[in-house]
Amino acid sequence: MDKPTSEQFEHINNQLISEFSKTLEMFSLNQTEAQLFVTLFFNDEPMTLDDMKDALGRSKTAMSNATRTLLDFNLIERVFIKGARKDLYQAKKDLYDKFMKTYVSRWLSAIDQQLSSLDSIQSQVQESNINSDSLDNKLTEAIKFHRSLEEVFKQISQYDQ
Numbered sequence: 001m002d003k004p005t006s007e008q009f010e011h012i013n014n015q016l017i018s019e020f021s022k023t024l025e026m027f028s029l030n031q032t033e034a035q036l037f038v039t040l041f042f043n044d045e046p047m048t049l050d051d052m053k054d055a056l057g058r059s060k061t062a063m064s065n066a067t068r069t070l071l072d073f074n075l076i077e078r079v080f081i082k083g084a085r086k087d088l089y090q091a092k093k094d095l096y097d098k099f100m101k102t103y104v105s106r107w108l109s110a111i112d113q114q115l116s117s118l119d120s121i122q123s124q125v126q127e128s129n130i131n132s133d134s135l136d137n138k139l140t141e142a143i144k145f146h147r148s149l150e151e152v153f154k155q156i157s158q159y160d161q
Contacts, residue, residue, distance in 0.1 A: 017042075027103045029073075032058060033066045037075055037091055046079045046088035073102045104157045111150045118143050 004012075021034035029037065039055050040047060047055070052063040067089055070076040075098050079088045092098055122139050125132075 024099070027099050028106060029069070030066075032056070032062055033069050036063065036066045037070055040070075040076055040089060040091035041093070041095065043090070046081065046090040048086040048088055050086070052089075074098060075102065100156070104153050107153045108150065108157065111146050111153065115143065115146050115150070118146065 017035055017038045020038045021029075021031065024034035024037060025031060035056055036052060039052065043055075049060050049063045049067065052058075052067070053060045056063070067076065071078070071089075074092070076089050076091050079090050081088055118139065122143070125135060125139065
């Protein structure tokens with residue numbers, strides 16, 4: 001069997017990063033954030049912003065923004081290495097747990113915001129004395145839908161504890 005060339009290795013590595021990142025994009029990460037996380041996840045050593053920029057062929061600003069988002073979602077961490085002059089980052093390895101907690105939390109937050117907005121709309125309808133069975137039914141269904149989602153994601157969050 002022939003030894004793979006560096007071009008073949010690079011091509012397969014890029015395919016792996018691309019396919020893995022597609023899954024992570026379903027967790028509301030953009031393409032750059034997902035690809036950066038995968039790169040950090042598979043890298044054995046912490047990386048600087050310059051390392052990330054070189055690995056993904058993106059700007060340092062794009063890497064900085066993606067890093068900030070991943071830090072906010074608690075998916076990566078800043079690490080200290082004595083003598084290093086630049087910030088270093090690495091992926092947190094408990095991947096499933098981190099993504100599920102982040103995903104469920106974001107859904108619950110979004111649902112809460114939507115329910116608040118729907119309650120506000122319902123109050124406006126009541127205050128304006130609009131008598132519309134159609135509008136009342138639509139509001140009731142929208143609230144019911146969001147309450148059902150809320151219940152499902154609360155159940156999921158109980159399993160993550």
